Amino acid sequence: MNNEFDVQGKVIVVTGGTGVLGKSLCAHLASKGASIVILGFDAHRGKAIENQIVEGGGEAWFLQTNVLDIALLKQNYADIMSRYGVINVLINAAGGNRPGATVEPDQSFLDLDMNELRQVIDLNLYGTMYPVSVFAKAMIERKEGVILNFTSATVNRPMTRVVGYSAAKSAIQNFTQWLAVEFAQKYGDKMRVNAISPGFFLTEQNRSLLTNSDGTWTERSKKILESTPFGRLGEAKELHGAIQWLCSDASRFVTGQTIIVDGGFDAFSGV
Numbered sequence: 722m723n724n725e726f727d728v729q730g731k732v733i734v735v736t737g738g739t740g741v742l743g744k745s746l747c748a749h750l751a752s753k754g755a756s757i758v759i760l761g762f763d764a765h766r767g768k769a770i771e772n773q774i775v776e777g778g779g780e781a782w783f784l785q786t787n788v789l790d791i792a793l794l795k796q797n798y799a800d801i802m803s804r805y806g807v808i809n810v811l812i813n814a815a816g817g818n819r820p821g822a823t824v825e826p827d828q829s830f831l832d833l834d835m836n837e838l839r840q841v842i843d844l845n846l847y848g849t850m851y852p853v854s855v856f857a858k859a860m861i862e863r864k865e866g867v868i869l870n871f872t873s874a875t876v877n878r879p880m881t882r883v884v885g886y887s888a889a890k891s892a893i894q895n896f897t898q899w900l901a902v903e904f905a906q907k908y909g910d911k912m913r914v915n916a917i918s919p920g921f922f923l924t925e926q927n928r929s930l931l932t933n934s935d936g937t938w939t940e941r942s943k944k945i946l947e948s949t950p951f952g953r954l955g956e957a958k959e960l961h962g963a964i965q966w967l968c969s970d971a972s973r974f975v976t977g978q979t980i981i982v983d984g985g986f987d988a989f990s991g992v
């Protein structure tokens with residue numbers, strides 16, 4: 722029987738594929754028969770993820786990249802096209818916050834290092850726009866493809882302290898809507914652009930905000946847990962279903978949307 726959620730044979734390029742969420746979704750999509758191109762900073766980690774997937778019988782290929790380096794992205798694009806000849810899906814999972822762009826409790830916005838702030842906005846916003854500007858070429862040529870961006874819970878209700886990250890993720894949500902309209906109007910109804918908004922998942926980019934050096938919860942993470950009806954953080958595998966749905970034909974009439982996967986955080990008023 723034809724399975725609408727099938728991703729078998731799709732070439733899926735994942736930036737930030739070496740991160741905690743990226744690595745998990747690469748392994749999942751490979752286990753469903755997709756060919757995964759893992760794009761990441763860290764070659765050692767990337768090769769290990771590639772090997773793990775290949776040893777498990779999946780198809781994966783690691784390429785080193787920097788999502789802020791357009792020349793390198795173009796080289797990645799040429800390499801991918803010469804090996805596969807097609808890109809079906811681009812997942813922009815590179816991103817994250819930096820401690821220097823976070824307003825500490827004893828600081829004000831005026832104390833922030835504007836250079837650190839810019840780096841967070843660059844990584845998240847341009848680190849999404851640049852890969853689209855390079856890899857969507859393969860989709861536009863066929864008038865078919867899926868782009869999936871990552872936003873955050875801080876978009877709908879801005880969170881304290883993480884000012885640059887909030888600004889960038891909000892801009893990505895707007896860009897997702899803008900690009901969905903642009904691609905649909907110019908190239909038709911097989912070009913889709915959506916975003917996923919994970920709630921709180923413990924990963925490298927938020928470890929210092931969520932846990933103390935001895936591994937216990939910070940005051941901030943206690944508040945997050947109280948504001949999450951499920952009363953817990955998410956696990957990376959809990960994003961798999963929504964991501965596979967967005968990559969597959971099962972979501973073929975969905976574009977310009979942000980899908981929230983957060984254990985109820987966004988729905989809860991706190992009362």
Ligand SMILES: NC(=O)c1ccc[n+]([C@@H]2O[C@H](COP(=O)([O-])OP(=O)(O)OC[C@H]3O[C@@H](n4cnc5c(N)ncnc54)[C@H](O)[C@@H]3O)[C@@H](O)[C@H]2O)c1
Pocket residue numbers: 736737738739740741742743760761762763786787788789813814815816817818844848871872873874918919920921922923924925926927
């Ligand atoms: N973890 C959460 O709770 C959460 C919540 C909402 C959104 N997100 C978003 O999900 C995405 C994945 O984050 P994660 O939690 O797995 O974080 P992570 O830190 O584990 O992974 C991020 C990855 O991006 C890579 N990266 C950083 N700069 C790069 C660059 N210039 N070029 C290429 N790669 C680069 C890092 O090497 C890392 O592998 C991010 O966009 C993040 O903002 C995470």
